[in-house]
Amino acid sequence: MTTSPIYSPHAARETPVISDAAYLASLKKVTQYYIVTAFLALFIGVLIGPLQALNYGGINVYDTPIIKGLLKSYYQGLSLHGVLNALVFTQFFISGFLLYLPARDLGMRINMKFAWFTYILMTVGLLTAAVPLLTNNATLLYTFYPPMEGSPVFYIGAAVMVGSSLLVVGQVVQMWMRWKRANPGRVTPLVAFMSVATWMMWAVASLGLVIEVVFLLIPWSLGWVAGVDPLISKTLFWWTGHAIVYFWVLPAYIAWYAFLPNHAGGRIVSEPLVRLTFVMFLLNSTPVGLHHQYADPNISATWKTMHMFLTFLIAIPSLLTAFSVAASLEDAARARGGRGLFGWMLKLPWGKPTFSAPVLAMVSFILGGAGGIVNASSTFAPVIHNTAWIPGHFHITVGTATTLTFMGISLWLIPHLTGKRMPSVRLASAAVWTWFIGMMVFALGMHWEGLVGVPRRALISATAQSVYRDMPIQIPQMLTAISGMILLVSAVMYFYVLFRMLLSKRVDDGEVSSPIPYSEVISPAGQNLAGASALVRFTEPLLALWGAALLLVLLMYGPVIARLFANAELVPGWRLY
Secondary structure, eight states, rough: OOOOOOOOSSSSOOOOOOHHHHHHHHHHHHHHHHHHHHHHHHHHHHHHHHHHHHHHTTTGGSSSHHHHHOOSOOOHHHHHHIIIIIIIIIHHHHHHHHHHHHHHHHHOOHHHHHHHHHHHHHHHHHHHHHHHHHSSSSSOTTTTTTTBBHHHHHHHHHHHHHHHHHHHHHHHHHHHHHHHHHHHOOOHHHHHHHHHHHHHHHHTTTHHHIIIIIIIIIHTTTTTTSSSHHHHHHHHHHHHHHHHHHHHHHHHHHHHHHHHHHHHEEEEEEEHHHHHHHHHHEEEEEEEEGGGGTTTSSSSSHHEEEEEEEHHTTHHHHHHHHEEEEEEEEHHHHHTTTTTTTHHHHHSSOHHHHHHHHHHHHHHHHHHHHHHHHOOOOOTTHTTTBBTTTEEEEEEEIIIHHHHHHHHHHHHHHHHHOOOOOOOOOHHHHHHHHHHHHHHHHEEEEEHHHHOOOOOTOOHHHHHHHHEEEEEEHHHHHHHHHHHHHHHHHHHHHHHHHHHHHSSOSSOHHHHHOOOOEEEOOOOEOOOOOGHHHHHHHSSSSHHHOOOOHHHHHHHHHHHHHHHHHHHOBBBBBOOO
């Protein structure tokens, strides 16, 4: 099926019709498996989260008999929390969400056997990596820096899981190319365009982590080589490690652009502007990682400065998004009778969780973006690097901007996929608002502690408490501890809604009663390139732009990594756990 959808500033956007019911059911089923697996990982990770908040609140629960019986140490809990929430939850959700959306937006068939194989392979990788994590043989934290050495089983499982996502890249890009061949001269539909651009960015960004794990860490952990160079591994990690944040947040951007205006009753302001935003992310998301390594030796200040300015440039598409989506919301509110400079905001449907979740996520991302400029600055970064400021920042970007948006998406996507209804809009709305409040309180406490000098990844033991006794951290500690309890209450409410919805009986045809909530467009890109604007014609050749993105990252990392290999110093592995 290659029918292209019609964009109109006056009529709702229609999804291409897929007449093969068996194919559509299988496509929905594999998407559902990805999404449910993602939220199961989030569920486990979230239950560990309050332990971290209490720790930074000055309450060491890791010495209690119950926690000691479940976790070997604070650092094992932190590793599980980080890997499950930041890596597993995001990758599974995005793999399902951004496989389903372009297939529906283009009206194309994909190889369902291959799609199921990819899901199974990704799950096998997850379960393989989970064994050493759960047995305290891979307590390496989220970054797994060498020379801290983990079980080779963990590295192999992680490589399989991440590598599986590249199979999704191949399937989506190949599907888009088939659509382009069948529709010469046509403009790629917006949601498919954003999805393909996101996967292309990830294909470039993931190379650093793949190279590190496959060619350095696995042979080293298996004893095939005598040692590893920590700086080379760290640099390859941050090739992926910062860019992965944009892999996590770009699917949220898709929801903010394509679906949020519909939830509000408004319209996308400018489709060409959306396309430019995603092209800017494709080109500039990856060559930015060295701002995490300002203190590292053997990397020249010139390269660090270049990465710093490229990191600052990422603020541009984010600012474009803030302007564009805010205009969409104002369009919706004024259509509802909103008046005044700010009074129109009161007309937005704040009690609707599919609306409030992404909007509150966007608010958190504005704050996170401001903190990100501090993190990227070579002047300010040394003040807050490796302090509690960093997890505070991380939780209002990934923990709120991404996670809260994905939670909001699930509240319409699961009914669409399954034909089951959300059991309680009020409870779902309460979960959304308490998650936002809890994360804001957590971020305030952690940023505050970081400015005082409390280190990140620190067990607040009795000894540490004596060090902090004369420091003004009592208020931020209290805020951080309280935030963990708020987030626990929010998680209980959200997962009650989610699991009750999943376990309920099918009550209607999800395709009809809960359609994909595409938004109308005020200024569309058009259907044919011949009559499209110069901006649309510039952004359409994604393959060429993908090549430019790869070239840019090689230019910005190639000389740095070549110098590091020329001066490599191998050291043996060691364990602290």
